Structures are given as structure tokens and as C-alpha cells.
Amino acid sequence: MSRSSPTSTRTRPPSRRAAGTCPRSWTRHVPLGPDQAARRRGVRRVDFDQVVRLGWLASVGSVEVDFKRQGGVTTVPLYDAQEIALLEVVRPSVDWRPVRTTAAGRRSPLAVLDPSPGWERVLLAEVARIAGVVRAAVVNWRRRHDNFPDPVAGTSVHPQFDHRAVVAWLLDHDKIEVPPDRHSPRWSRPGQVPPRSGSASTTRG
CATH class of the missing domain: 1.10.1660.10 (Multidrug-efflux Transporter Regulator; Chain: A; Domain 2)
Structure with a gap:
């Protein structure tokens, strides 16, 4: 799929109100930071970091955030919202359920996989x-x-x-579709997750 060239800008940390008004449509190529991407995917940040380590997602740009009270400027990578939404569709050999349900502080189930x-x-x-x-x-x-x-x-x-x-x-060619946003009302009840297709194994079939 097409990808724009990486970009970098400097900005202040968004307010909580501004962050809550970010676009929620998975079908748009909205750039998301790692924390926001993890929330959208319904996983912990440590799990999202494993996705990046495995090479399943690549940064489409970056933004320099000025945390004046926390040590100055930090470069935050950005990821395409549509690619994040498609993760479970295009990686059917991975069992995503334990990735979504592993408790805080536990090792990510994806950590056992090699970036081959x-x-x-x-x-x-x-x-x-x-x-x-x-x-x-x-x-x-x-x-x-x-x-x-x-x-x-x-x-x-x-x-x-x-x-x-x-x-x-x-x-x-309309052979696959971008899944709905996990934050949409359809998936708002606790413990409810969208249906998925594919194997229940973390090994390649």
C-alpha cells in the first residue's frame, strides 16, 4: 500500500480535550503515536512495541513533542491508522486474543516471535x-x-x-476491508472484541 515519505514537525503535547477529538475512522490514513495506536488496537503499549520490533508496522513519519517539564524535546514516531486497523486481518497466523487480554506487567505473547x-x-x-x-x-x-x-x-x-x-x-480490489474502530459504540461493552478470522496459533502455517 502507498506510504507518504517520513516527515517531522515540532509541537506541544496535545491537551486531553484535543486528544479526545482525534478522528476515529480506521479508513483514513491518520498518523498515530505509539500510545494512541496501542489504545486504538486494544493492546498494551508493550505489545504494540513488539509489533514494531517484528517489522509488521513501519513509521510513516515523526513529530517532535516539547515536554518542557520532562526533559525537553522527544521525537515520537507516527504510524498509519489504517495499517494498525488491518493488523489482525493481514496477520491471520497470529493468535491476537491473548495479546489483547494479557494482564499489565506480564510479558507480551509476541515477545516469543522472531523478526524473521x-x-x-x-x-x-x-x-x-x-x-x-x-x-x-x-x-x-x-x-x-x-x-x-x-x-x-x-x-x-x-x-x-x-x-x-x-x-x-x-x-x-475490495478483497479485504478495514475493520471498524474498536472505540466505536459497537465494541464499547467491556470484554467484547470484534470477530476475527484465521488460525489460533502464533506459528506460521
């Missing part, structure tokens, strides 16, 4: 899991659409595709 380049290559079967279809449907898409991403590795029988390129293609 293999996470960024997907087989046809995993593309199908992301889109919620059978493998034959993805094979058909490759046959019908000339702009389907080309393989970056693998063999003619088991081609491997770049994860980001596949996700961008699926979005552009």
Missing part, C-alpha cells in the same frame, strides 16, 4: 487466509488479473509473495 524476513513472504494458502477465501480463489485471481503481485521467491509450484504488495492488491 519470512514474515514478509506469503504463500498462496496464506493469501487465501488473509482474504477469507479458499486457495483456488487466489489462484483464479492470479490468472484473471495481470496486476496481481509477482512472486518474489519460492518455486513455480509454491510461489512466495511480498506481504505488503499482496495486502495492497487485496485492498485495491
Whole structure:
């Protein structure tokens, strides 16, 4: 998916009232800081930091916040709200439920995973899991659409595709949708989480 070049600006810390009026639509490419991104995703900051460590999200820019009472200027990375919203959709091999429910002070379930380049290559079967279809449907898409991403590795029988390129293609062709904001009224009751598709395993299938 397209990404704007990183930017950096200096600003004062937002007031609580201003922070509460930030846009909540996942479908917009709203830049979010790590703390805000973690809240939007419904996880702890330590879990979000693990997502970044694994390379599943990359900063789209940064902002310099002037904490005059706390040691001066701090550079805060910014992340795309839409990419954050899509995490559970595009990483179906990860069990996100324990990530959302682990108590404060406990180690993140994502800490056991290695930031392997293999996470960024997907087989046809995993593309199908992301889109919620059978493998034959993805094979058909490759046959019908000339702009389907080309393989970056693998063999003619088991081609491997770049994860980001596949996700961008699926979005552009309406094969996947951006989930609703977890802060919307639909998901406002305690303990309620949106339904998810995919495996209940943190290992790659």
C-alpha cells in the first residue's frame, strides 16, 4: 500500500480535550503515536512495541513533542491508522486474543516471535487466509488479473509473495476491508472484541 515519505514537525503535547477529538475512522490514513495506536488496537503499549520490533508496522513519519517539564524535546514516531486497523486481518497466523487480554506487567505473547524476513513472504494458502477465501480463489485471481503481485521467491509450484504488495492488491480490489474502530459504540461493552478470522496459533502455517 502507498506510504507518504517520513516527515517531522515540532509541537506541544496535545491537551486531553484535543486528544479526545482525534478522528476515529480506521479508513483514513491518520498518523498515530505509539500510545494512541496501542489504545486504538486494544493492546498494551508493550505489545504494540513488539509489533514494531517484528517489522509488521513501519513509521510513516515523526513529530517532535516539547515536554518542557520532562526533559525537553522527544521525537515520537507516527504510524498509519489504517495499517494498525488491518493488523489482525493481514496477520491471520497470529493468535491476537491473548495479546489483547494479557494482564499489565506480564510479558507480551509476541515477545516469543522472531523478526524473521519470512514474515514478509506469503504463500498462496496464506493469501487465501488473509482474504477469507479458499486457495483456488487466489489462484483464479492470479490468472484473471495481470496486476496481481509477482512472486518474489519460492518455486513455480509454491510461489512466495511480498506481504505488503499482496495486502495492497487485496485492498485495491475490495478483497479485504478495514475493520471498524474498536472505540466505536459497537465494541464499547467491556470484554467484547470484534470477530476475527484465521488460525489460533502464533506459528506460521
